[in-house]
Amino acid sequence: MTAEFLIVTVLVAATPGTGVIYTLTHALAHGVGEGIRAAAGCAVSAVPHLVAAATGLVALLQASSAAFRGVTLAGSAYLLLLAWRLFHDRSALLESDRPTRPSPGNVIRTAVAINLLNPKVSLFFVAFLPLFVDPGTDGAALRVVLLGGAFILVTFVVFAVSLSTAAGPGVTV
Helix, strand or coil: CCHHHHHHHHHHHHCCCHHHHHHHHHHHHHCHHHHHHHHHHHHHCCHHHHHHHHHCHHHHHHHCHHHHHHHHHHHHHHHHHHHHHHHHCCHHHHHCCCCCCCCHHHHHHHHHHHHHCCHHHHHHHHHHHHHHCCCCCCCHHHHHHHHHHHHHHHHHHHHHHHHHHHHCCCCCC
């Protein structure tokens, strides 16, 4: 893993996006521990992107701009659906000051769905990660898996650090 790869990986993970927003809002509503669960779900959501990259599906998306556009439009549509539901479901906000705690499985499923369709993550695996892999070598798939695994780990760490920063001084994650 090169310094360039690591720097860009940290920058991509730290750039505010849907995963960071979900993680922070979930932590504010339910506590830092639940925010960590949301961060883990967002990080895990990169696994299908990693599998796609390692099995060559990235080459298909690179070759077909229509396929990549379809993935990004699906992600945008899902985010709009979530916004629509939140905007029109005011009952959760009116019933109590603190929303009921969702089940751990629901937190993970929502985090995965939100970040799975995140165009930023798709773009990372389609456009950036292949730059650091020589397709002509025998260990190309393993290198993709290692670099993608590094991205997943960095994403989780960055999200967890953002929770401790947002929670304020004296709060450890």
